[in-house]
Amino acid sequence: MSLTHSFLKTARTIHLYLGVFTAPMLLFFAITGGLQSFSLHETTRGSSYTPPAWLASAAQFHKKQTTVMPVRRRQPPEVVAAGGRPDAVATGPSQTNIPAPAADREAGRTGVQAKSNLRPMKAFFALVALSLFISVLSGVYMAWRYSRKPRLFGTILLAGFAVPLLLMLF
Template sequence: MISANTLKAIRLTHNYLGVFFAPTILFFAITGGLQMFSFHETTRGSSYVPPAILVHLSQLHKKGTLYMPKREAVPPAAPKADSPKPEAPKPSPSPSSPPPPNPLPTKIFFAATALSLTLSTCTGIVLAWKYARRKLVVAGVLLAGIVCPLALLLL
């Protein structure tokens, strides 16, 4: 059987680790939910231009850096002599191929997961604050969970 002191140490460790990593969990849940519906990028044939903040936050989420490599414009390729002319009809796909699966239900499920993770994390912060005997320690750990990742970005 686990002693009361061991359980208390486990509970406090869980509490402080949860508070410390809560800002990072919120960041990844929110930016991941936005990426699920491609709010961070322009899609082909769309006039949507994402806000710069979403582009940078997405870069941080996916690559761990705010550095955005410059993309050079690719010039249109000249038609090759042995390739079919652009006016030539393209062969139609075989009629026996099944239609691609609809990704919308999966996207909705993962967006709901991101929302649940966000709400659960916020609830955890509130509970950690409300039931803390030393609120200043909880506030310090939460502040450290915000400052540490920001400081690591500057390295």
Template structure:
């Protein structure tokens, strides 16, 4: 095979692989930008809850599933303890709890530090937002140039439709 034929074959593969993956690249660029801005994270104090569609996009981006995880209930240490009543003071053997019985020493529980979100340097956020915008713009312009300057538009439309449909079908499985 001549080098000219190899180059033609490589260009054609590049064209169709690019058209096929364009929808996924656009999705990952957009959802990555939302995550870079932390729009998918709940605030610890409850002042911000992300919209459902952002949570689903982030879950799909990170875990390849649209099923959102269940929120974990608070830790037992942070839960308020119920007050004891007179009936609770009686032990199963009939002796009162106030009777002179030695209580075993209880080791103090270690203090857990308050939740602190990870630090996100502004420079890295700006860089990754630029990467997201660049991916988005280059994918759109590449797909537009492929459509505009190639003759096999029907084949490209089929490949593009497959790039959209296959992930949706795989989500349903």
């Protein structure tokens, strides 16, 4: 067997087993990332929507690798009165009439413009998350279906589920 053939065989085997081991977490990240695209994991100001606890925990685990939810402190009444801008409270009412520099005004305009086009980007990210989910699932199926060592495959896949669950205990 040539050196190139031997290297490719080894690389294919490593790719197979690393893919099988990481597949459960890739599926998890695809699902939670897709749901986070639509902000289903958080409450927005002025909304009565409360996310399900499992979704908020899954999003927290996706973002911070912990299921402990941070306690949100209520904003002081002055900040709420200033429209949720703590910097407006610090500057006081005397400085609110000072015109903003041109660069700040441009940044504000682009911020407003970017917010109006969020739906297509969110739909695209949801499509990417769905594509990743389907791709990983089909890859796991093909790896299982064409595996010459089904017990080793099953053991590694089970380890891909078990290791993150065990690490959550620490």
